[in-house]
Amino acid sequence: MPLYHMSARSQQNPSYPQRFEVPDEKVPWSAPFPEYQPTPYTFARKDASFADPADPNSIPDLKQRVTYEAGGLQFDPSGTPLNPMGRTGMVERGRLAKWGPNHAADPIVTRYHPTTGELQFVAIKRKDTGEWALPGGMVDAGETVSSTVRREFTEEAGALQDPKLQARFEELTAELFGSGGRVVYRGYVDDPRNTDNAWMETTAFHFHCSKELGAMLPLEAGDDASHVKWVTIDASTKLYASHLQWVETVVQSLTSKMRLHGLVIGAAVIALPLILAVAAGVTVVRMSRARRS
Ligand code: RP5
Numbered sequence: 313m314p315l316y317h318m319s320a321r322s323q324q325n326p327s328y329p330q331r332f333e334v335p336d337e338k339v340p341w342s343a344p345f346p347e348y349q350p351t352p353y354t355f356a357r358k359d360a361s362f363a364d365p366a367d368p369n370s371i372p373d374l375k376q377r378v379t380y381e382a383g384g385l386q387f388d389p390s391g392t393p394l395n396p397m398g399r400t401g402m403v404e405r406g407r408l409a410k411w412g413p414n415h416a417a418d419p420i421v422t423r424y425h426p427t428t429g430e431l432q433f434v435a436i437k438r439k440d441t442g443e444w445a446l447p448g449g450m451v452d453a454g455e456t457v458s459s460t461v462r463r464e465f466t467e468e469a470g471a472l473q474d475p476k477l478q479a480r481f482e483e484l485t486a487e488l489f490g491s492g493g494r495v496v497y498r499g500y501v502d503d504p505r506n507t508d509n510a511w512m513e514t515t516a517f518h519f520h521c522s523k524e525l526g527a528m529l530p531l532e533a534g535d536d537a538s539h540v541k542w543v544t545i546d547a548s549t550k551l552y553a554s555h556l557q558w559v560e561t562v563v564q565s566l567t568s569k570m571r572l573h574g575l576v577i578g579a580a581v582i583a584l585p586l587i588l589a590v591a592a593g594v595t596v597v598r599m600s601r602a603r604r605s
Contacts, residue, residue, distance in 0.1 A: 317397040320506035331401030339398035354404040363409040380499040408510040416514040417460035418448030423526025430544045437539040445552035457515045462489040493517035502554040516558040
């Protein structure tokens, strides 16, 4: 996470009104900023049944809501939750449904390209900002984050027209997600929808495809994604919100595993002739002893 959130202060979400400009040094709540006049904005939803009421003080369990941020939930004197990373130039909930943390889950699905061997991950193109992103989504009420990660991946990457391909996709994803994955990040997301009073938090899981699975996993755009594809990771890769940071964590861990694997193989290649020579020497000694006796 950068020192100060960047996307959460930006105009990257084109449907947002202009935010009040917050310079880096004014982001922390501890920095005095008497001229601060954040823009109030709450998106008027057609289906508001799962959204919070307009008044945060009317929510009985607000103070008990789960946050992954170490300091716990902070509130302003009126009882409204305060963004743990500081000012964003906007108050109220923006396009987020909940006051305070809004929970998501993100799958980082990787493979080595079947012919080039390049490390790749699955990305979707978001319709709201047009940026490439991990195929994550909001955790539904009563749902575990691991089920969300699988559901979102299936919805966003697996809307296949051919029923046979769809069935195969489901088999393969069951195998992939059956492993449970590895948690690589849990906490605040620098999301362009965040406000001073509502923000995204996520759990990002890594799943690595076997060679066979990586070659077979069919991908097609679906749900709120206009495109989905395998992306080769290189210096030019750009992703939505703070997604790139978690992908980089995965790349580092896979690269160091590969290095270790290479070292083990290298050591085995060097050691094998020695082991064979020693073994041959022992046999010769044994044979000559046997001849003498
Ligand atoms: C991001 O928003 C999360 O990391 C996740 O990828 C996404 C969830 O929101 P929706 O895609 O469901 O809008 O902050």
